[in-house]
Every structure is written in structure tokens, then in C-alpha cells.
Amino acid sequence: MNTFCLNPVKGFINNLFQDKEPWQIVTITSTTIFTTIWLWNFVVQDESLIERGKKQLFRLRNYIPAIRNKINKGLNNINLSFEAEALQKTKGVPFILDLPSNGMEKVEILKIVQNCVNLGGYDWKNGKVSGTVYVSDSKLVHLMGDVYKIASYTNPLHPDVFPGICKLEAEVVRIACHLFHGDEDSCGTMTTGGTESILLACKTYRDYARHMKGIKNPEMVIPITAHSAFDKAAQYLKIKVRLVPVNPHSYTVSIKHMERAITRNTVMLVGSTPNFPYGTMDNIEAISNLGIKYNIPVHVDACLGGFLICFMPKAGFNIPPFDFKLPGVTSISADTHKYGYAPKGSSIILYRNKSYRHHQYTITTDWLGGIYGSPTVNGSRAGGVIASCWATLMYFGYDGYINATTNIILTTKYIEQNLRKMDGIFIFGTPATSVIALGSNDFHIYKLSEALNAKGWNLNPLQFPSGIHICVTSVHTEPGVANKFLKDVETELSIILKNPNIPVKGKLAIYGMSQTISDRTIVGDFTKYFLDSMYYTPKNQTASNGPEI
Numbered sequence: 016m017n018t019f020c021l022n023p024v025k026g027f028i029n030n031l032f033q034d035k036e037p038w039q040i041v042t043i044t045s046t047t048i049f050t051t052i053w054l055w056n057f058v059v060q061d062e063s064l065i066e067r068g069k070k071q072l073f074r075l076r077n078y079i080p081a082i083r084n085k086i087n088k089g090l091n092n093i094n095l096s097f098e099a100e101a102l103q104k105t106k107g108v109p110f111i112l113d114l115p116s117n118g119m120e121k122v123e124i125l126k127i128v129q130n131c132v133n134l135g136g137y138d139w140k141n142g143k144v145s146g147t148v149y150v151s152d153s154k155l156v157h158l159m160g161d162v163y164k165i166a167s168y169t170n171p172l173h174p175d176v177f178p179g180i181c182k183l184e185a186e187v188v189r190i191a192c193h194l195f196h197g198d199e200d201s202c203g204t205m206t207t208g209g210t211e212s213i214l215l216a217c218k219t220y221r222d223y224a225r226h227m228k229g230i231k232n233p234e235m236v237i238p239i240t241a242h243s244a245f246d247k248a249a250q251y252l253k254i255k256v257r258l259v260p261v262n263p264h265s266y267t268v269s270i271k272h273m274e275r276a277i278t279r280n281t282v283m284l285v286g287s288t289p290n291f292p293y294g295t296m297d298n299i300e301a302i303s304n305l306g307i308k309y310n311i312p313v314h315v316d317a318c319l320g321g322f323l324i325c326f327m328p329k330a331g332f333n334i335p336p337f338d339f340k341l342p343g344v345t346s347i348s349a350d351t352h353k354y355g356y357a358p359k360g361s362s363i364i365l366y367r368n369k370s371y372r373h374h375q376y377t378i379t380t381d382w383l384g385g386i387y388g389s390p391t392v393n394g395s396r397a398g399g400v401i402a403s404c405w406a407t408l409m410y411f412g413y414d415g416y417i418n419a420t421t422n423i424i425l426t427t428k429y430i431e432q433n434l435r436k437m438d439g440i441f442i443f444g445t446p447a448t449s450v451i452a453l454g455s456n457d458f459h460i461y462k463l464s465e466a467l468n469a470k471g472w473n474l475n476p477l478q479f480p481s482g483i484h485i486c487v488t489s490v491h492t493e494p495g496v497a498n499k500f501l502k503d504v505e506t507e508l509s510i511i512l513k514n515p516n517i518p519v520k521g522k523l524a525i526y527g528m529s530q531t532i533s534d535r536t537i538v539g540d541f542t543k544y545f546l547d548s549m550y551y552t553p554k555n556q557t558a559s560n561g562p563e564i
């Protein structure tokens with residue numbers, strides 16, 4: 016799914032960079048500073064120094080009023096267009112800005128919720144969207160409704176009141192331990208999603224390293240392809256990130272560079288199975304060996320692919336070792352709400368043994384409200400989500416997952432093989448599971464994305480370098496979907512290749528352009544406005560009224 020609708024941003028960036036004078040001013044005054052920084056960086060190889068230098072420079076530049084004004088004006092315009100777009104996207108369903116004075120009737124409530132779910136232009140139920148929706152099965156949807164109804168007001172924060180919800184969670188965790196070849200010491204918790212699982216693994220290792228080795232300036236060593244949740248965790252937890260490049264052809268992490276990035280402050284090593292951008296799988300065995308050699312915990316991010324790869328060997332597909340079978344692997348994150356097919360809001364974090372999990376917990380012994388121990392980020396947790404996740408595992412059963420996995424992997428391979436035959440595009444590395452990333456040496460690949468978008472397809476844009484990917488789910492294994500996709504790609508490719516040099520138009524132009532903005536704080540600023548627009552409500556009802564549907 017596209018994270019952004021950036022049509023309006025394009026104008027802003029154009030304006031900002033059309034008149035190059037402010038930049039020239041900065042360039043002139045800063046060339047010497049830059050040269051010094053680069054020289055310094057070259058000598059001491061400290062990434063954070065150049066980053067800090069650049070940020071400082073951009074901060075200085077912001078003190079020049081002409082530039083600051085221009086940037087502010089541009090950002091303000093962007094903000095307004097994001098708001099206009101938010102209004103446009105929700106057209107037809109009026110905003111409710113205050114509590115209704117009397118409670119609504121059930122039919123009315125259901126109608127509004129249904130109308131809201133119907134908003135948006137993509138046919139996500141029928142396989143037009145990459146990733147995002149992992150299963151479409153009306154029997155399962157009804158089951159989820161029934162299960163959630165029963166458990167909706169339960170909360171495992173109170174194990175004495177809801178011991179059965181704790182039991183369901185314990186079973187989900189134990190089942191996952193077995194799927195990933197953990198022994199009797201292996202353990203874990205459920206979380207609200209992949210990001211929380213990763214955040215908790217990072218917290219665990221930060222605290223573990225402080226406790227065991229006295230590390231006070233923790234660092235994590237992660238591939239550049241690792242999910243942005245690691246960066247989020249680093250920001251929350253004050254852990255320094257050391258990024259490791261990937262091998263040029265395989266797009267898997269360079270083990271040689273990973274070894275070099277290890278310092279005495281390293282608290283964890285990370286590999287992905289597979290990573291989100293390219294769907295390639297890091298060499299976990301080699302990372303596990305590094306972990307053992309340097310006595311550093313290894314986290315395997317199987318958020319995306321965990322519930323595919325654990326079934327792939329039985330389904331007849333080769334997959335290199337990646338789980339607790341490898342002695343250096345100390346934790347695994349796997350999302351039940353992706354290829355586990357559970358509703359959103361559940362994931363699992365597993366550890367090799369309890370000594371790690373103990374560092375995940377938060378314990379407050381002296382609170383006036385009592386001794387407070389909680390296993391994850393949340394205090395109260397949704398028993399309904401736990402029960403729904405458990406119920407999904409039971410609904411599928413082992414054979415159900417083998418079937419789903421077989422269909423998804425076969426569909427991905429079918430799409431991959433056919434894409435490889437087409438002129439003008441290439442595939443990044445070797446897709447390990449269900450993600451195929453495309454690039455082009457002949458034209459800007461975003462043009463293909465834009466063209467497919469016009470035909471209703473929603474793919475994910477990648478940057479540095481530009482690429483697009485499709486993440487194949489159960490929804491894409493329905494008859495006809497893969498062939499329709501391939502046919503649309505082929506048709507659009509033949510059109511594009513007739514005039515390969517026409518620049519990218521439409522929403523994705525900004526993605527291409529934003530990669531050329533070296534001041535990432537500007538990119539960060541308009542991203543904040545985009546997030547603001549998700550919470551946009553008009554000032555009054557009349558402003559929002561489109562025709563009711």
C-alpha cells in the first residue's frame with residue numbers, strides 16, 4: 016500500500032527548488048564545512064558524525080530568513096492540500112464532531128461503519144492491493160466476529176479474573192515455539208503487532224546487555240533492509256543504529272560488513288526472513304555464527320514471513336535454516352496478523368529462554384496501586400484479540416497453513432517466473448517467500464507503478480534505489496488474479512517502453528523527487544503533515560457535507 020498521497024507535495028518541491036538562490040547561498044557558505052566533515056568522516060569512518068554535521072548545517076540554513084520563510088510557506092501549502100485530500104477521500108460520509116445527544120440505534124451505527132469501510136478506491140478484497148490484506152474468507156470473518164463478541168470485554172491484565180484468556184495466550188505462544196523449533200526453555204509473549212514485538216526485543220537486549228555486560232551506550236547492528244520498526248525502537252530506547260549494507264546482487268546483508276560493524280557496545284544482531292523491501296532472506300546461519308563468536312544475541316525478524324517459512328519445508332519448498340535450530344538465534348518475531356491470517360492487532364515475540372524474557376518485563380514494585388508487573392508495552396490488553404488469534408490458528412490447523420503456504424509460494428513463483436521473461440524490468444535478488452521487488456534500467460520504475468495504479472493495482476514504492484514491490488497474499492491466489500496482474504504489467508510495459516524517457520507523473524513523482532532532497536528534515540516535515548491529515552476533521556459539519564451515501 017502507498018503510505019502517501021503526495022500529489023500536492025510535488026508542487027511544493029518544484030517551487031522550492033525552482034529558484035535555486037537560497038541553495039546557492041547555503042552551498043557557498045557551507046562548502047568548506049562539508050569538505051571538512053567529509054574529510055573527517057573519511058578518516059574516522061564515523062557515520063553519526065557526518066549525519067550530525069549535515070543536520071547542523073541544515074539547522075544553520077534555517078536561520079536564514081529567506082529560506083526559512085520559503086520552506087514554511089511551502090509546508091503550509093502542503094498541509095492545506097493534505098487536508099483537502101483527506102476531505103476528498105472521505106466524501107459522502109459526514110463527519111460527526113460531537114457525541115450524539117441520544118445514543119444511536121444499532122442499524123444506524125452499522126450503516127455508518129460500513130460506509131466508512133467502503134471508502135477508498137481500491138478493491139482490497141479481490142487482490143488489487145500488495146500485502147495489507149492477507150486473507151479473504153467470509154467463514155473466517157464470521158468466526159472472528161463471534162469469537163470477539165464472546166471475549167470482547169476480557170483483559171489478561173487480570174489473570175485472576177480471566178485465567179482462560181491467559182491460557183489462550185500461553186497456548187498461542189507455545190504453538191509458535193514449537194513451529195520455530197524452540198525447546199522446553201523457549202518462551203515468549205503475544206503483542207499487538209510486529210512493531211511492538213521488535214520494540215520489545217530491542218528493549219530486552221538493551222537491558223540484558225546492561226545487566227550482563229554493563230553496556231551503557233548500546234548499539235544495534237542491523238541490515239539496511241531491516242524494518243523501520245528497528246529505527247523506531249532505537250529512537251524510543253536510545254539505542255544507536257549501525258546499518259550494514261547488502262550484497263550487490265543478492266540484496267541480503269553483507270556478513271563481512273556486519274562483522275565489521277560489531278563493537279564492544281553491540282547489544283544485538285538482526286536478520287530478516289525475509290525483509291520487507293525486497294523479500295530477500297538474510298543468511299541467518301552466518302549471523303547466528305557471528306552471535307556465538309562474539310557472544311551477542313541474534314534477533315530474527317520473521318514478522319512478515321514467519322508463518323510462511325515455518326511451513327515451507329513441509330510444503331516442499333527449500334528454505335535455509337533460520338529458527339531456534341540455529342544455536343545463535345535468541346529471539347524471533349512473527350506476525351500472526353500477517354500470514355497467520357488473524358485479524359490485525361496480534362504478533363508474537365519468542366525467546367530462546369526465560370533469562371531474555373525477564374528483561375522484556377516492566378516491574379514496578381513500589382507503586383501505591385500495588386506491585387505492578389506487565390509483560391509487554393500495554394497495561395490492559397485486548398482479550399478479544401488474543402481469543403481471535405487463537406481461534407484463527409485452530410480454524411486453519413496445520414494442514415490449512417500448509418495449503419495456504421503452498422498456494423502463496425506457487426503463485427509468487429509463477430508471477431516471478433513470468434516477470435523475469437519481460438523486457439525492461441529486473442527483479443531485486445531472489446524472492447525468498449512472497450515479495451517480488453522490481454526495478455528497471457530502461458525507464459523510471461515508478462512509471463510502471465503509476466500505470467498499474469490507473470488499473471486499480473496498489474503496489475509498494477521503494478527508494479534508494481527506486482523500486483516497487485508486490486507482496487503476494489492468499490487474496491492473490493484466487494483464480495485469475497495473478498494472470499490479470501501479469502497481463503496488466505505486460506500491457507503497460509509495452510506502452511512505457513515505446514517512450515521510456517517520459518518522466519514520472521502523478522503521485523509517485525514526489526517519491527522520486529524526495530529521494531534527491533538531501534535535507535531529510537524537509538521530507539520529515541511534510542511526512543508529519545501527512546500524518547496530521549489522518550486526524551483531520553473539518554471545523555464544522557457544513558464544510559464536510561458531501562452527498563450522503
Ligand SMILES: *Cc1c(COP(=O)(O)O)cnc(C)c1O
Nearest residue numbers: 208209210242289290291318319
Ligand atoms: C510488517 C513488518 C514488520 C512490522 O510489523 P507491524 O505489524 O506492521 O508493526 C516488521 N518487519 C517486517 C519484515 C515486516 O514486514
